Structures are given as C-alpha cells and as structure tokens.
Amino acid sequence: MSEMLHPGATIGILGGGQLGRMLSVAASRLGFKCHIFEPGAEPPAGHVAHRVTTAGYDDAVALAEFAASVDVVTYEFENIPTEALDLIEATRAIRPGRRVLAISQDRIHEKSFVNEIGLATAPWAEVSDMASLEAAIAKIGTPAILKTTRLGYDGKGQARIMAPEDAPAALAAMEGATAVLEGFVDFSAEISVIAARGLDGSVACFDPGENVHKSGILHTTTVPARISEAQRTDAILIAARILNALDYVGVMGVELFVTPKGLLVNEIAPRVHNSGHWTQAGCTVDQFEQHIRAVAGWPLGDGSRYADVEMLNLIGDDVAMVPDLAKAPRTQIHLYGKAEAKPGRKMGHVNRVL
Amino acid sequence: MSEMLHPGATIGILGGGQLGRMLSVAASRLGFKCHIFEPGAEPPAGHVAHRVTTAGYDDAVALAEFAASVDVVTYEFENIPTEALDLIEATRAIRPGRRVLAISQDRIHEKSFVNEIGLATAPWAEVSDMASLEAAIAKIGTPAILKTTRLGYDGKGQARIMAPEDAPAALAAMEGATAVLEGFVDFSAEISVIAARGLDGSVACFDPGENVHKSGILHTTTVPARISEAQRTDAILIAARILNALDYVGVMGVELFVTPKGLLVNEIAPRVHNSGHWTQAGCTVDQFEQHIRAVAGWPLGDGSRYADVEMLNLIGDDVAMVPDLAKAPRTQIHLYGKAEAKPGRKMGHVNRVL
Structure with a gap:
C-alpha cells in the first residue's frame, strides 16, 4: 500500500451537507483533516471540518486554491459541473473517478451502462418530445414514470403516468428537459x-x-x-x-x-x-x-x-x-x-x- | 427536560487534545457545534471543531469572549487554573461543576473526600518534608509510592520507595512540592x-x-x-x-x-x-x-x-x-x-x- 495517504494529510470534499459532515468525522478517526468546498453558507460539514471554502463551482480561483490545499478530492453528491472537475483534476486526483460521474449524472447514460455490462433494469426509453413519449408509452405501457435525465433526486423532476392521457401533463412537468420513461416494476x-x-x-x-x-x-x-x-x-x-x-x-x-x-x-x-x-x-x-x-x-x-x-x-x-x-x-x-x-x-x- | 440544550447550540470545551476531539465529534452527532479553547497551536480537537480560540488560561479577554460565544462549558482535563474557571463561571455554567475540580486537582483532597464518603483507598499520608516522609513510611511501610499532590499524571511527578533508604531521593524528586505517600496495594x-x-x-x-x-x-x-x-x-x-x-x-x-x-x-x-x-x-x-x-x-x-x-x-x-x-x-x-x-x-x- 505505497499509495496510502498518511495521517495528517488533508482530504478535500466537494459539498458540505450531512454526507460531507459524516465523511469529515470518519476522516478524523484515521487522522485526516478535511477541507470542505461548498457554495452555500454555514454548511453542516463545516461544523466538523478543518477548513471550509465558501465559493461557487464556477469560481476557478477558489477551486484551484482548494485543490492546491488538499491531497486528494472526493465528493458527497454527483451533480458537480464538469468544468469544476476539470480544474481540480488538473492538479489532484478525484476519487471516485470521472467516468462514474459522467454516467450517474445522466439517467440514460446510467441505464445504458448497466444494461451494457449485462445487468437488468426496469424497461426504459428516452423521451425528448410528445412523439417519443407516445412511442415510449406504446413500448413500455402504463403505469410508468417520467423523469428528467439530469439533476433529479428525492422525487424531484418526476411525473407519474398512470394512463396514456397523463402524458401531456407529465411532459410539461419536465420543462423541456430530456427525460426517460421508466416502466413500473412489480417489485416485492x-x-x-x-x-x-x-x-x-x-x-x-x-x-x-x-x-x-x-x-x-x-x-x-x-x-x-x-x-x-x-x-x-x-x-x-x-x-x-x-x-x-x-x-x-x-x-x-x-x-x-x-x-x-x-x-x-x-x-x-x-x-x-x-x-x-x-x-x-x-x-x-x-x-x-x-x-x-x-x-x-x-x-x-x-x-x-x-x-x-x-x-x-x-x-x-x-x-x-x-x-x-x-x-x-x-x-x-x-x-x-x-x-x-x-x-x-x-x-x-x-x-x-x- | 426543559433545560435540554437545543441542537444548533454551541458547547465550549477547555482543552484541545484527543479527548476534546472525540467530544466534538460526539457533539456533532447531536447537532451541536463546539468551540475549543486551547493554549497550544494546532490542537487535535481543532480539526473537527466549529471554532478554536488559541489563548492562554491567563487571557481574561479571550476567556470572556469564549464564554460569551458558547451555551455551556465543559473540559477535557482537570488542571484548569481557578482564575480561568471564575471568569467563565461568571457568565456560563461549567459542567462538571467546580467542586470536583477542586477535589481532583489535589490528591490529598481527593483521597480525603473518597474516605469521607465511606469508600476505601490505599493507605496514604501527607508528606511535606523529611520528617513527615519518615513518619509516613513508619505508618504505611515499604514499598510505597510518593506522588506530588497536584498536576501529576501518566507516571510524572512520582517516585517509588522500595526501602526506607530511598526516601531522600524520592523527596528530592518532588522538588519541594507537597506530596502524598501511598502504600502499595496487593491488587489482582x-x-x-x-x-x-x-x-x-x-x-x-x-x-x-x-x-x-x-x-x-x-x-x-x-x-x-x-x-x-x-x-x-x-x-x-x-x-x-x-x-x-x-x-x-x-x-x-x-x-x-x-x-x-x-x-x-x-x-x-x-x-x-x-x-x-x-x-x-x-x-x-x-x-x-x-x-x-x-x-x-x-x-x-x-x-x-x-x-x-x-x-x-x-x-x-x-x-x-x-x-x-x-x-x-x-x-x-x-x-x-x-x-x-x-x-x-x-x-x-x-x-x-x-
């Protein structure tokens, strides 16, 4: 384990919510300090971190300083802008790596990847307009759920389609964003x-x-x-x-x-x-x-x-x-x-x- | 429990070592912030605390500001100067309270207290000079251990007396401080x-x-x-x-x-x-x-x-x-x-x- 980070090193965490907070506490058990990068003021992780940078993901100077001050970078949420990741990665390793972020930031990439490695998902289809939504409903059936491909979590950016007539309202709820229709699954x-x-x-x-x-x-x-x-x-x-x-x-x-x-x-x-x-x-x-x-x-x-x-x-x-x-x-x-x-x-x- | 401190409140901790560090982490689990007061630079507790004050226990201004910024004060070690405690207690509760500190800062007070409430200790006697040390040895016997009454921990400020002729060297090791002679105990x-x-x-x-x-x-x-x-x-x-x-x-x-x-x-x-x-x-x-x-x-x-x-x-x-x-x-x-x-x-x- 020659690459073992030594106690005393600093781990940079993108995002200062509760996950960053509990990561920072865990890092302290192994003798590490944490530096939190978070756009919002008074982040929960800041209460138990060695250092906090309050800046946006578009602040190149702050990002570069953050990267220079830490030994490795991780994150507590997946929707970090690509440009911010590019800036950090120029000087510091980001773990987990970029590939999983590209995949998990987009439901269509994620489902395609999962299927490509031979694993099953619920039936799904890409939806960009009314025509593709109707085609998707014809293929998958109802009930189904329409979700924006990006930035949705905890029930946000989602609309249920219980019957084909719900389609227009569901599509409107996507506010023009590319979406994916997922078939309901009979799960126990x-x-x-x-x-x-x-x-x-x-x-x-x-x-x-x-x-x-x-x-x-x-x-x-x-x-x-x-x-x-x-x-x-x-x-x-x-x-x-x-x-x-x-x-x-x-x-x-x-x-x-x-x-x-x-x-x-x-x-x-x-x-x-x-x-x-x-x-x-x-x-x-x-x-x-x-x-x-x-x-x-x-x-x-x-x-x-x-x-x-x-x-x-x-x-x-x-x-x-x-x-x-x-x-x-x-x-x-x-x-x-x-x-x-x-x-x-x-x-x-x-x-x-x- | 009307006196329950609300999450979001700040707990002041005197001392920034590993005990303060682990207290601060525990406080975060209950939604509290911690403010560490510690004379030494870069205290371990500071890596996981919301705020750190680096100042001596004789810094009245720093102590008053510290007390004003927190909701209650605790400590991670017992040898806090009385004057510092007086200053803090003027505005904030200190828990555990003053009485235990007065007792535990002095081995003679501690042993007297323990005996007074009907609990047994090893045989002990106060020692301030060669005459009282000889009297103590005569009463308790050897082997015994001579300890300064204040500020000793982890084997510091202690000298073993295996036979009466060790007495002068042991007394010298106390460097003029009041001491207590403790009889060896046959413990399992x-x-x-x-x-x-x-x-x-x-x-x-x-x-x-x-x-x-x-x-x-x-x-x-x-x-x-x-x-x-x-x-x-x-x-x-x-x-x-x-x-x-x-x-x-x-x-x-x-x-x-x-x-x-x-x-x-x-x-x-x-x-x-x-x-x-x-x-x-x-x-x-x-x-x-x-x-x-x-x-x-x-x-x-x-x-x-x-x-x-x-x-x-x-x-x-x-x-x-x-x-x-x-x-x-x-x-x-x-x-x-x-x-x-x-x-x-x-x-x-x-x-x-x-």
Missing part, C-alpha cells in the same frame, strides 16, 4: 447494497438493507433485508460487477428492485448513501470510514454486520421527536446541524439496534 | 468504571473495564473485566456514590483496585477517560456522547455493552503499526491527528472487537 422490495472498492481493486460490500420510501424520500432502511441467501449473493455480485466495470474507488450506493424475475438495478449513487447510514450502528467500520479508506488508498475495513438495525430518517418536523428518541434504549441519534426544519429536508436520522 | 487487577450522571440526577455506568499499564501509561483496557458479578455491582455502586456525593454532571472515570479485601478507589478523573475509549466499539452511545448528553441536559443514552472489546493505546512509535492494523478484521482505528510521534505521546488507539 427495494434493497440497497453499499459497496466499496479500494485503490488496490479489492471490493467489500455491506449487508444489503431494505428500503421503504415515503413521499419519494427514503423513510427507513432495515438490515437484514428480507431476501433469500441467493438474492443476497446476487445483489452483492451485481454491485461488485458495477464497481469493477468502472474501476471505481470509494463507496457506491446501488439500489435494486427485488422482482419475481430477479434483481433489477434501479439507481446507482457514486458516494456514501442514505441507505447506508445504518452501518454506523451495526459495523466496526461504517460506510463513511470505508469511503475515506478507499479514497485515501487504505485497505478497506471490516464492515461485517454484527447487529440488526433499523435506520429512520428524520425529515422536516420529525426532529420534534428527538426529545423522546433521546430516551429510547438501543437508539443512536444523528443530527445534521441544520438550522431550519423545512418540509422534506433531511434533518437527521436514527439508528435503532433491533 | 485495576478496573475502571466510566460513570455518567445527568442534569436530572440519573446515573448510568458503562460495564467496568480491566486496565493494564506499561511504563505508567495505560496500555490496554479489556471488557468485560475478569471480576465477579458481586465485584461488578460493587464497582458501579462506588462510582454512583461518588457522582451523587458531588452532584456531578457529566462522565467520570473511576479507577479501582481489585483486592482480596474489596475494591479500593485509586483515582477519579472528572472527564471522559482513556479507559472508556472501548465504548466507541461496544455500545450504541459511547462515553463521549454520554458526556455531551449530560452537559447539554439531555437524557443519558443507552450505554449497555453489546460486544467484548480490547482497547489498545498507540503510544509514540506504535503508530507504525497502523498499516497492519488497518488490514485487521474487527478492528477500529482512532488516530488523533498529532503531527509528531514523540515517546510517551498518545497518538491514537485501536478498539478490537473480540
């Missing part, structure tokens, strides 16, 4: 594999968790997922295949649908993932440290699961539950230090050891 | 209880750990300690008695000798304690979060132990073991971000889940 569960791949190519996956969404936002993740041993193995093999095909370095969230015909890849996220927060209460090394280890060229840690855990997101006013949760046994609270509890805003999460 | 083990008391008076103790020292510095703590169920109960009752007698708020480390005649109190430390680091790998809520909860007026968390753990300190050059430890299964590494590995310096620790 959605599961996530939080997978890690080291700089040396080794792969380690956390035990798959089972996700429940509410209003398009992750509500709970429970481990173990209620799947068979064969499905568990399949899930891990799928994730490993994706990581290897991308020569990936870091942690990735791979969301899968469990269907009678096997596992379908729903979405990949080239970063630590909300559905992996349970690892903080169930493993010796959690997803945040695993990501930092990979990015820093360290061996991956032992992420074997030693407890059953339910992770519950605290969204918006859910934080009002904190005084009661604070008294509950076997309960670990994680708050993100956000000042205001807006509807739909992720304020924290709770890991309950079952 | 040294154990620690990491005990917490909330603002509401509730007490919760972590399972006692068994300590092994090397060259006067803690080497390993292992849980469970090899003690009987009755000894375990006794240990926890002793710790609870100390906390209640002091109307204590926060986490305290209580070191006990296991002897054929029962448990003797060796030392108390009014703060999170090195022998409680195992809680990071063995409990839903660790000692650092438990301390923050108490200081912030929150209910104490669930610190029940769910795993057997061995904590190993990484002292000085021990950090060279990190690349190998990083590959080991069931192993959690904690490094403190200290630049230079000096002999005797605590560089980090490792929790191995057994």
Whole structure:
C-alpha cells in the first residue's frame, strides 16, 4: 500500500451537507483533516471540518486554491459541473473517478451502462418530445414514470403516468428537459447494497438493507433485508460487477428492485448513501470510514454486520421527536446541524439496534 | 427536560487534545457545534471543531469572549487554573461543576473526600518534608509510592520507595512540592468504571473495564473485566456514590483496585477517560456522547455493552503499526491527528472487537 495517504494529510470534499459532515468525522478517526468546498453558507460539514471554502463551482480561483490545499478530492453528491472537475483534476486526483460521474449524472447514460455490462433494469426509453413519449408509452405501457435525465433526486423532476392521457401533463412537468420513461416494476422490495472498492481493486460490500420510501424520500432502511441467501449473493455480485466495470474507488450506493424475475438495478449513487447510514450502528467500520479508506488508498475495513438495525430518517418536523428518541434504549441519534426544519429536508436520522 | 440544550447550540470545551476531539465529534452527532479553547497551536480537537480560540488560561479577554460565544462549558482535563474557571463561571455554567475540580486537582483532597464518603483507598499520608516522609513510611511501610499532590499524571511527578533508604531521593524528586505517600496495594487487577450522571440526577455506568499499564501509561483496557458479578455491582455502586456525593454532571472515570479485601478507589478523573475509549466499539452511545448528553441536559443514552472489546493505546512509535492494523478484521482505528510521534505521546488507539 505505497499509495496510502498518511495521517495528517488533508482530504478535500466537494459539498458540505450531512454526507460531507459524516465523511469529515470518519476522516478524523484515521487522522485526516478535511477541507470542505461548498457554495452555500454555514454548511453542516463545516461544523466538523478543518477548513471550509465558501465559493461557487464556477469560481476557478477558489477551486484551484482548494485543490492546491488538499491531497486528494472526493465528493458527497454527483451533480458537480464538469468544468469544476476539470480544474481540480488538473492538479489532484478525484476519487471516485470521472467516468462514474459522467454516467450517474445522466439517467440514460446510467441505464445504458448497466444494461451494457449485462445487468437488468426496469424497461426504459428516452423521451425528448410528445412523439417519443407516445412511442415510449406504446413500448413500455402504463403505469410508468417520467423523469428528467439530469439533476433529479428525492422525487424531484418526476411525473407519474398512470394512463396514456397523463402524458401531456407529465411532459410539461419536465420543462423541456430530456427525460426517460421508466416502466413500473412489480417489485416485492427495494434493497440497497453499499459497496466499496479500494485503490488496490479489492471490493467489500455491506449487508444489503431494505428500503421503504415515503413521499419519494427514503423513510427507513432495515438490515437484514428480507431476501433469500441467493438474492443476497446476487445483489452483492451485481454491485461488485458495477464497481469493477468502472474501476471505481470509494463507496457506491446501488439500489435494486427485488422482482419475481430477479434483481433489477434501479439507481446507482457514486458516494456514501442514505441507505447506508445504518452501518454506523451495526459495523466496526461504517460506510463513511470505508469511503475515506478507499479514497485515501487504505485497505478497506471490516464492515461485517454484527447487529440488526433499523435506520429512520428524520425529515422536516420529525426532529420534534428527538426529545423522546433521546430516551429510547438501543437508539443512536444523528443530527445534521441544520438550522431550519423545512418540509422534506433531511434533518437527521436514527439508528435503532433491533 | 426543559433545560435540554437545543441542537444548533454551541458547547465550549477547555482543552484541545484527543479527548476534546472525540467530544466534538460526539457533539456533532447531536447537532451541536463546539468551540475549543486551547493554549497550544494546532490542537487535535481543532480539526473537527466549529471554532478554536488559541489563548492562554491567563487571557481574561479571550476567556470572556469564549464564554460569551458558547451555551455551556465543559473540559477535557482537570488542571484548569481557578482564575480561568471564575471568569467563565461568571457568565456560563461549567459542567462538571467546580467542586470536583477542586477535589481532583489535589490528591490529598481527593483521597480525603473518597474516605469521607465511606469508600476505601490505599493507605496514604501527607508528606511535606523529611520528617513527615519518615513518619509516613513508619505508618504505611515499604514499598510505597510518593506522588506530588497536584498536576501529576501518566507516571510524572512520582517516585517509588522500595526501602526506607530511598526516601531522600524520592523527596528530592518532588522538588519541594507537597506530596502524598501511598502504600502499595496487593491488587489482582485495576478496573475502571466510566460513570455518567445527568442534569436530572440519573446515573448510568458503562460495564467496568480491566486496565493494564506499561511504563505508567495505560496500555490496554479489556471488557468485560475478569471480576465477579458481586465485584461488578460493587464497582458501579462506588462510582454512583461518588457522582451523587458531588452532584456531578457529566462522565467520570473511576479507577479501582481489585483486592482480596474489596475494591479500593485509586483515582477519579472528572472527564471522559482513556479507559472508556472501548465504548466507541461496544455500545450504541459511547462515553463521549454520554458526556455531551449530560452537559447539554439531555437524557443519558443507552450505554449497555453489546460486544467484548480490547482497547489498545498507540503510544509514540506504535503508530507504525497502523498499516497492519488497518488490514485487521474487527478492528477500529482512532488516530488523533498529532503531527509528531514523540515517546510517551498518545497518538491514537485501536478498539478490537473480540
């Protein structure tokens, strides 16, 4: 491991939200400092970082200074402008690398890539206008869901098409952006594999968790997922295949649908993932440290699961539950230090050891 | 719990070493920011704190500004000058409170207090000159150990007296400071209880750990300690008695000798304690979060132990073991971000889940 970053080194993190916050804490356990780059003021990650740069992704000077001040760069979200990445990459390694960002920033690229490496997705078709939407509906059927290809997450930029007559309204909701129509899948569960791949190519996956969404936002993740041993193995093999095909370095969230015909890849996220927060209460090394280890060229840690855990997101006013949760046994609270509890805003999460 | 500090509040921590560092990380989990006050430059806690003040404990202006910027003050070491505490306490609550500091800053006060509340210590006597040292040796016998009453830790300010003729050299080593002679105790083990008391008076103790020292510095703590169920109960009752007698708020480390005649109190430390680091790998809520909860007026968390753990300190050059430890299964590494590995310096620790 000659490329192992030495304790005392600085890791640059693009994005200062709760994922950056928990990455920074994990990095401190390994003796690293973190420098956060974030356009917004008072980022949650800034409370536990050595340094914060408040600047936009179009600020070339700030980006260059940021890159010069760190030893390696990672990110907590995938929608970083290409120009910003170019500027940073001129002087510092970005891990995970550029290829996965190009893929995951665009749903069509992502689904094409997944299919090309032999993995199944829900049926999908590209939609750019009414004619292609009608053709897509004819091919895929309804119900289906229309999503913008870029920048959508947590239910934003999405419209359901329950019957062909919903098509015009759904298309209008895309506001002219290229979209993808996805067929509804008859799934019994959605599961996530939080997978890690080291700089040396080794792969380690956390035990798959089972996700429940509410209003398009992750509500709970429970481990173990209620799947068979064969499905568990399949899930891990799928994730490993994706990581290897991308020569990936870091942690990735791979969301899968469990269907009678096997596992379908729903979405990949080239970063630590909300559905992996349970690892903080169930493993010796959690997803945040695993990501930092990979990015820093360290061996991956032992992420074997030693407890059953339910992770519950605290969204918006859910934080009002904190005084009661604070008294509950076997309960670990994680708050993100956000000042205001807006509807739909992720304020924290709770890991309950079952 | 009307006095519960709200997420978003700031906790002031006196001292910026590794204990402050891990306290700051724990505070972030509950949504708090930390402001570190530390005379030394580049403190380890500063890497994960919202704010750092670099100033001496004699800097009244800096202390007043620090107090004004935080909601409550705690500390990571006990030897804070009285004048500094007076200045802070004029505007902000200090938790744990002043009484325990007055006691724990002076070995004679500490031992007197422990004996007064009906708990046993090793035989001891105050020593201020050769005459009182000879009288103490006559009363306690040899071997014995002479320690300065103030400011000593990790084997500093101590001299062994194996036979009466060692007395002059031992006294000289005290450099004129008042000292205490402690009789050697025939103990089978040294154990620690990491005990917490909330603002509401509730007490919760972590399972006692068994300590092994090397060259006067803690080497390993292992849980469970090899003690009987009755000894375990006794240990926890002793710790609870100390906390209640002091109307204590926060986490305290209580070191006990296991002897054929029962448990003797060796030392108390009014703060999170090195022998409680195992809680990071063995409990839903660790000692650092438990301390923050108490200081912030929150209910104490669930610190029940769910795993057997061995904590190993990484002292000085021990950090060279990190690349190998990083590959080991069931192993959690904690490094403190200290630049230079000096002999005797605590560089980090490792929790191995057994």
